[in-house]
Amino acid sequence: MQESLSSPAGLPDNGEPVGVNATVHEPISADGVPELGRRYEVPARQGRAVRLARGQVIRIINTHGSQVCDTWAFKADDLSEFMSMEHARAYIDRIIPKPGDPLATNRRRPIMTLLQDTSPGVHDTLMAACDAYRYRNLGVQHYHDNCADNMRLALKAIGLRSREVPQPLNLWMNIPVGADHGVQWLAPVSKAGDYVTLRAEMDCVVVMSACPQDIIPINDNRPVEVHFVVEAGA
Amino acid sequence: MQESLSSPAGLPDNGEPVGVNATVHEPISADGVPELGRRYEVPARQGRAVRLARGQVIRIINTHGSQVCDTWAFKADDLSEFMSMEHARAYIDRIIPKPGDPLATNRRRPIMTLLQDTSPGVHDTLMAACDAYRYRNLGVQHYHDNCADNMRLALKAIGLRSREVPQPLNLWMNIPVGADHGVQWLAPVSKAGDYVTLRAEMDCVVVMSACPQDIIPINDNRPVEVHFVVEAGA
Numbered sequence: 001m002q003e004s005l006s007s008p009a010g011l012p013d014n015g016e017p018v019g020v021n022a023t024v025h026e027p028i029s030a031d032g033v034p035e036l037g038r039r040y041e042v043p044a045r046q047g048r049a050v051r052l053a054r055g056q057v058i059r060i061i062n063t064h065g066s067q068v069c070d071t072w073a074f075k076a077d078d079l080s081e082f083m084s085m086e087h088a089r090a091y092i093d094r095i096i097p098k099p100g101d102p103l104a105t106n107r108r109r110p111i112m113t114l115l116q117d118t119s120p121g122v123h124d125t126l127m128a129a130c131d132a133y134r135y136r137n138l139g140v141q142h143y144h145d146n147c148a149d150n151m152r153l154a155l156k157a158i159g160l161r162s163r164e165v166p167q168p169l170n171l172w173m174n175i176p177v178g179a180d181h182g183v184q185w186l187a188p189v190s191k192a193g194d195y196v197t198l199r200a201e202m203d204c205v206v207v208m209s210a211c212p213q214d215i216i217p218i219n220d221n222r223p224v225e226v227h228f229v230v231e232a233g234a
Numbered sequence: 235m236q237e238s239l240s241s242p243a244g245l246p247d248n249g250e251p252v253g254v255n256a257t258v259h260e261p262i263s264a265d266g267v268p269e270l271g272r273r274y275e276v277p278a279r280q281g282r283a284v285r286l287a288r289g290q291v292i293r294i295i296n297t298h299g300s301q302v303c304d305t306w307a308f309k310a311d312d313l314s315e316f317m318s319m320e321h322a323r324a325y326i327d328r329i330i331p332k333p334g335d336p337l338a339t340n341r342r343r344p345i346m347t348l349l350q351d352t353s354p355g356v357h358d359t360l361m362a363a364c365d366a367y368r369y370r371n372l373g374v375q376h377y378h379d380n381c382a383d384n385m386r387l388a389l390k391a392i393g394l395r396s397r398e399v400p401q402p403l404n405l406w407m408n409i410p411v412g413a414d415h416g417v418q419w420l421a422p423v424s425k426a427g428d429y430v431t432l433r434a435e436m437d438c439v440v441v442m443s444a445c446p447q448d449i450i451p452i453n454d455n456r457p458v459e460v461h462f463v464v465e466a467g468a
Contacts, residue, residue, distance in 0.1 A: 086319070086362035086401040089417065091371075095360065096415040108367035126329065126360075128320035133342035164398060167320040177411060181330040183323065 016152065018132040019143040023047045023153035032158035032205060034230040042069070044223045045212035047150030049158050050230060051076060052200035057115065057234075060208060061227040062172055065192035066220035068211040070129050070147040070168040073103070073111045076203035079160060081105050083112065085125040085167040095177070096123050102201065103169065110201040117197075119190035124173035126183070129165055130213050138215045150209035160205065171196060173211075173218055187220040199233060250386065252366040253377040257281045257387035266392035266439060268464040276303070278457045279446035281384030283392050284464060285310060286434035291349065291468075294442060295461040296406055299426035300454035302445040304363050304381040304402040307337070307345045310437035313394060315339050317346065319359040319401040329411070330357050336435065337403065344435040353424035358407035360417070363399055364447050372449045384443035394439065404445075405430060407452055421454040433467060 017024075023046045028034055032051040039061075042048045052058055060069055075081040084106040089095055091104035099117050102110035128134075131148035148165045155161055172188040198206075212223045251258075257280045262268055266285040276282045286292055294303055309315040318340040323329055325338035333351050336344035362368075365382035382399045389395055406422040432440075446457045 084362065086360065090361050090368070093417050093419075094415050095411055095417060106362075108365075108371055126320065127324050128318065128340075131342075134324070137342055167401075177329055181328050183327050183329060185327075 017149040017156070019145075019149055020153065021046060021145050021150070023150050024157050027154070027157035030158070036230055036232055039227050039229050042208050042210045042226045042228065044210055044225045045145040047147070047154035047207060047209040048228075049154040049160070049205055049207045050228065051158075052204050052206055052230060054200050054203050055233040057197050057199045057231045058206055059195050059197045059229045059231065060171060061193065061195040061229070062119065062188070062190045063192065063227050064224045065190045065194060066188055066222070067224050067226050068173040068188060068213070068219050069171040069226045070151070070209040070211055071171055072151055072166055072168050072207040074162060074205045074207070075105065075111065076205055079162045079205070081107050081111075082162070082166045083169065085169065089125060095125055096121065097125075097169075103198075106166075111204055112198045112200055115197040115199050116195070119172060119194035119196070122172065122174050122189050124170035124175040125167070126175055126177075127170060127173065129168050129209070130211065131165070135215070140215065145212035147209040147211050150212075151207050154207050154209070155205070158205075168209075170211075185216050185218050187217050251383040251390070253379075253383055255280060255379050255384070255387065257384050258391050261388070261391035264392070270464055270466055273461050273463050276442050276444045276460045276462065278444050278459045279379040281381070281388035281441060281443035282462075283388040283394070283439055283441045284462065286438050286440055286464060288434050288436050289467040291431050291433045291465045292440055293429050293431045293463045293465065294405060295427065295429040295463070296353065296422070296424050297426065297461050298458045299424045299428060300422055300456070301458050301460050302407040302422060302447070302452055303405040303460045304385070304443040304445055305405055306385055306400055306402050306441040308396060308439045308441070309339065309345065310439055313396045313439070315341050315345075316396070316400045317403065319403065323359060329359055330355065331359075331403075337432075340400075345438055346432045346434055348430060349433050350429070350431040353406060353428035353430070356406065356408050356423050358404035358409040359401070360409055360411075361404060361407065363402050363443070364445065365399070369449070374449065379446035381443040381445050384446075385441050388441050388443070389439070392439075402443075407445075419450050419452050421451050
């Protein structure tokens with residue numbers, strides 16, 4: 001990919017990933033439907049997509065405590081409706097959701113609800129998923145795994161495609177906002193085994209990427225795997 | 235539009251506006267090219283699009299001081315690249331730009347630079363443009379002018395169309411973020427005649443909407459007009 005990365009204009013913008021990793025070959029199932037109660041891995045630097053029926057609950061586990069998990073949710077039968085942080089923030093009047101908060105779509109209705117959070121509740125809704133442009137700007141000369149491609153690849157692995165890469169819910173990403181409006185990029189404050197649970201408020205496809213960022217310290221400089229389990233719900 | 239507004243699923247998502255106002259009939263010129271130095275009005279509750287050549291500077295004037303102006307910028311020859319707040323925040327490590335800050339696109343390069351700001355610098359990058367869904371959720375039963383449609387209509391008025399409504403730079407919108415991560419929706423702190431100047435870093439189309447929000451106090455409960463002037467630049 002090195003040639004195309006050398007020119008910003010050379011990067012496509014048609015919903016196709018810029019590069020490839022194992023994500024595209026390793027869906028949890030052909031159509032993304034999970035086995036309820038089974039613990040699935042999102043390997044380090046990769047992504048996975050999973051279908052949730054309305055009412056089902058996904059538990060996303062920060063296995064090592066130090067890992068950011070970029071998380072998206074798309075309406076199952078219309079991927080042009082998706083969890084949208086710029087609408088979600090306005091819907092709950094907060095920049096970080098807390099247990100009990102609905103997570104709104106770009107049509108301003110809940111697609112999931114954050115039920116539980118065993119971590120200190122430090123997550124991020126402000127920063128775009130890392131992408132090829134991000135690593136180019138950070139001085140990386142070769143193709144670098146990135147969350148935007150992981151999302152595209154994870155969807156592709158179950159036969160889906162989104163026309164855009166929405167701003168994700170960056171679970172455990174620690175981006176404090178100062179009184180001067182400046183932000184910092186810090187390591188997570190969560191501990192090994194911390195988890196969040198999210199209930200689907202409509203049939204949806206959840207995509208997770210174990211963020212491969214290893215240039216700045218948001219993953220404590222060592223991208224690792226996370227896990228998830230889908231449960232039937234109450 | 236009342237029928238379609240009664241059902242969330244009834245709203246289109248194809249880049250077409252949900253409703254119509256005079257914006258679509260009153261472009262500043264057929265192709266959006268401005269007369270340099272001329273003072274143009276963005277009427278209350280409407281939007282306007284204007285083309286800027288690289289190096290030109292747009293002065294956006296808060297004529298009454300109390301008005302929010304949702305602002306977008308699209309690359310002139312490829313509207314799929316646009317000023318993107320989730321990328322812009324990461325590019326400058328701030329949630330509100332200050333004079334001298336570049337404003338990045340979804341491909342993480344500057345499309346404009348904020349040059350001057352005579353106001354106290356209170357703007358918003360966090361909240362989605364108001365839209366038909368927003369007013370429905372606020373209890374409005376009929377069609378309400380909204381910034382998302384104003385953007386679509388202003389582009390349509392000069393023969394353009396964007397596939398999405400990006401998160402805008404909400405000039406003068408006063409959304410303080412508390413230490414508890416909660417946000418408030420307050421009236422602007424700018425004064426009559428305050429302005430910002432923005433320099434185009436590439437040929438682009440700038441869209442402005444004089445926000446019609448009159449249900450919550452972000453426009454001091456009286457949406458009014460703003461003005462803009464395009465200058466040749468240094």
